[in-house]
Amino acid sequence: MKRTQYLVKIFAAFCVLFASNAQAQELRALSNVDTENSSISDRLFGGVSIKLALSQAIPFRIFTRSAPNRVILDFRELAWNSAAAESIVDSEVVSNLRFGVFQPGWTRLVLPISQPLLVQSAHMELIKSDGTAKLFIRLGKTDQKKFDAASTVKPDTEWTQEEVQFETVSRQRQTGDRPILVAIDPGHGGIDPGAVVSGFNEKDLVLAFATELREALSKTDQFDAFLTRDGDYFKSLTGRISTARKGDADILISLHADALAEGRASGITVYTVSNKASDEAAAQLASQLDRSDLLAGVDLSEQDEPVTSVLMDLARVETNARSMELAGKLVAGIAQSTQRSRSRPQLAAAFTVLKAPDIPSVLIELGFLTNKTDLRNLLNDKWRVIVQRGIIQGLMDWSVEDAAQARLLRK
Ligand SMILES: [Zn+2]
Incomplete structure (x- = not known):
């Protein structure tokens, strides 16, 4: 059996497991739409939002096709009909949808759209209490050229959580004349809990921290922020980069609080990407995160960036330097704010989520759940506020120098 098929089977098994929770192990082949x-x-500022309430979680995939422009959603065994589907549409953009069996075992929903839209996010949330699920999809405005390019992407053989696209155009670097947009990336989510210690899940702790950091950043004049994952659902590592890029983020900060087998790892560490890991523990951490993705059903071998141009390599060199600067300022800001400095607070390893060629990216381990003090800190409101202040201070220091450098490069 191909590895992809195998992983899909695992994912399907996960879905069944969650869905059957409340139904005394009753396995149903079909999911109904409420x-x-x-x-x-239609969304307030353009684009379309799709919400489907399902009687149980099922594998799905979404992709787009042009001529005519349309969004296609495939589901495994969805019991529904065209008239019911039509009745949930309240949109100027979507009309004349079609729904029906596409091939045995698969049902397809086709949404013809009157303007080009890209898939910004697509995730299924499992409601543990009653075994039902909700599918959330956000489609955002784009131009026809980008839509056409995205629409040639082959859908995953079985299902995908979202399409991953990498634009080959270098982004406009910040020069200090506008707020900096920060993509905050809470690690793990959904079927991937991350580290689990004493009943605490890393996915929940980092999401709470990320939400607080977003609030704190949006209170400043210099920064705006959004989350790459804003709920308890799974998101692939490359999907996170995609979301940061689609959101036009200037920088990406990934947040984790992993477990390390050694048990000695403690305190806050800021990581950047490098093919050569600083040490064995850093290498282990990076591969641990890739493994979480794999277990949740993402085939990493099919996730390599299709971007190899010389221009992109140049962008990558500049981005890596900026990421290193950013990590340095964050370390300094956090040390100042927490009044504590560590011997090796800045490390590197091959973290997939930090591999955007044109977005300076860092990963902050807020602590290691395997360390009692770190866990206690993460649960402490005051500690979190202090660290968030340190991060913001670091961002401010970095952005001033980064803008000055950008202005020099322009001349
Ligand atoms: Zn983690």
Whole structure:
């Protein structure tokens, strides 16, 4: 059996496991749509949002095709009909949808769209209490050229959580004349809990921290922020980069609080990407994160960036330097704020989530759940506020120098 097929089977097994929780191990092949609680509607500032309430989680995939422009959603065994599907549409952009069996075992929803839209996010949330699931999809405005390019992407053989696209155009570097947009990336999520210690899940702790950091950043004049994952759902590592890019982020900060087998790892560490790991523990951490993705059902071998141009390599060199600067300032800001410095606070390893060629990216281990003090710190409101202040101070120091450098390069 191909590895992809095998992983899909594992994912399907996960879904069944979650879905059957409340139904005394009853396995159902079909998922029904709760039409009352589902909608396809236009978003306030453009784009379309799709919400489907399902009687149980099922594998799905989404992709787009042009001529004519349309969004296609495939589901494994969805019991629904065209009239019911039509009844949930309240949109100027989507009309004349089609729904039906596409091939045995697969049902397809085709949404013809009157303007080009890209898939910004697509995730299924499992409601543990009653075994139902909700599918959330956000489609955002784009131009026809980008839509056409995205629409040639082959859908995953079985299902995908979202399409990963890498633009080959270098981004406009910040020069200090606009707020800096920070993509905050809470690690893990959904079927991937990350580290689990004494009943605490890393995915929940880092999401809480990320939400607080977003609030704190949006109170400043210099920064705006958004999350790459804003709920308890799975998101692939490359999907996180995609979300940061689609959101036009200037920088990406990934947040983790992993477990390390040694048990001696403690304190806050800031990581950047490098093919050569600083040490064995850093290398182990990076491969541990890749493994979480793999277990959740992502085939990493198919996730390599298709970007290899010379221009991109140049961008990557510049981005790596900026990421290193950013990591340095964050370490200094956090040390100042927490009044504590560590012997090796800045390390590197081959972290997939930090591999955007054009977005300076760092990963902060807020602590290691395997360390009692670190776990206690993460649960402490005051400690979190102090660290968040340190991060913001680091960002401010970095952004001033980074803008000055950008202005020099322009001349
Ligand atoms: Zn982690």
